[in-house]
Amino acid sequence: xxxxxxxxxxxARLLIDRPERRNAMTQAMWETLPxxxxxxxxxxxxxxxxxxxxxxxxxxxxxxxxxxxxxxxEEKWRIANQAAIRSTQYAxxxxxxxxxxxxDGDCVGGGCGLALACDLRIAAPHARLGxxxxxxxxxxxxxxxxxxxxxxxxxxxKRILFTGMLQxxxxxxxxxLIDEIAADPMAAAERLALTIAANARHSxxxxxxxxxxxxxxxxxxxxxxxxxxxxxxTLPDFAEGVAAFREKRRPDF
Numbered sequence: 001x002x003x004x005x006x007x008x009x010x011x012a013r014l015l016i017d018r019p020e021r022r023n024a025m026t027q028a029m030w031e032t033l034p035x036x037x038x039x040x041x042x043x044x045x046x047x048x049x050x051x052x053x054x055x056x057x058x059x060x061x062x063x064x065x066x067x068x069x070x071x072x073x074e075e076k077w078r079i080a081n082q083a084a085i086r087s088t089q090y091a092x093x094x095x096x097x098x099x100x101x102x103x104d105g106d107c108v109g110g111g112c113g114l115a116l117a118c119d120l121r122i123a124a125p126h127a128r129l130g131x132x133x134x135x136x137x138x139x140x141x142x143x144x145x146x147x148x149x150x151x152x153x154x155x156x157x158k159r160i161l162f163t164g165m166l167q168x169x170x171x172x173x174x175x176x177l178i179d180e181i182a183a184d185p186m187a188a189a190e191r192l193a194l195t196i197a198a199n200a201r202h203s204x205x206x207x208x209x210x211x212x213x214x215x216x217x218x219x220x221x222x223x224x225x226x227x228x229x230x231x232x233x234t235l236p237d238f239a240e241g242v243a244a245f246r247e248k249r250r251p252d253f
Contacts, residue, residue, distance in 0.1 A: 047197035
């Protein structure tokens with residue numbers, strides 16, 4: 001099994017387990033991953049999802065280039081591959097719950113695309129990140145490119161894509177490609193996930209939805225966003241938060 005979903009309390013882990021190929025993604029894996037994301041989103045006990053490697057020292061080396069080479073002349077396969085990758089990126093980026101990436105090794109090409117689609121990225125000091133279509137003669141999709149531009153800005157995105165150079169963890173942190181460096185990214189992601197999970201789930205999910213709308217081009221409130229703000233005052237999370245504040249205790253959401 002090259003992908004699996006595990007749950008520990010409010011935190012789920014979506015683990016890539018193909019160490020003999022540095023967790024390179026096959027077509028079958030791209031097609032499987034969105035369903036696992038959906039499974040985590042449908043589980044009411046899960047509040048945060050972590051994407052990482054089942055084995056330490058790895059994240060994802062990208063798409064399986066050997067598979068690319070075998071099928072490059074098959075238009076039907078190319079169309080299916082494009083659709084599967086987009087479906088995966090979209091599922092992660094638009095998941096209603098927070099998704100964290102624990103990057104414990106090389107995060108390259110399609111692997112970097114996976115990390116970009118997550119909400120936050122924690123990397124090991126030895127991690128390297130890069131997007132290398134210019135070294136393979138292929139083109140990064142617009143959706144993936146937008147995820148990159150949203151994080152690092154257009155000039156840095158151009159430098160990453162034009163050169164295909166790998167960024168070390170320190171550089172990646174400095175330019176906003178990752179959010180934190182930790183000796184054990186999975187442990188750090190789990191600590192962060194538990195901090196997030198302790199907060200009001202409606203607040204966290206609504207904040208993610210608001211930010212996603214902004215990144216997708218929305219610049220002002222509409223009926224949906226106005227309702228998110230207005231209706232929060234009627235929900236149990238608000239009642240518990242106010243009660244905890246008054247009683248000088250931690251809220252139990």
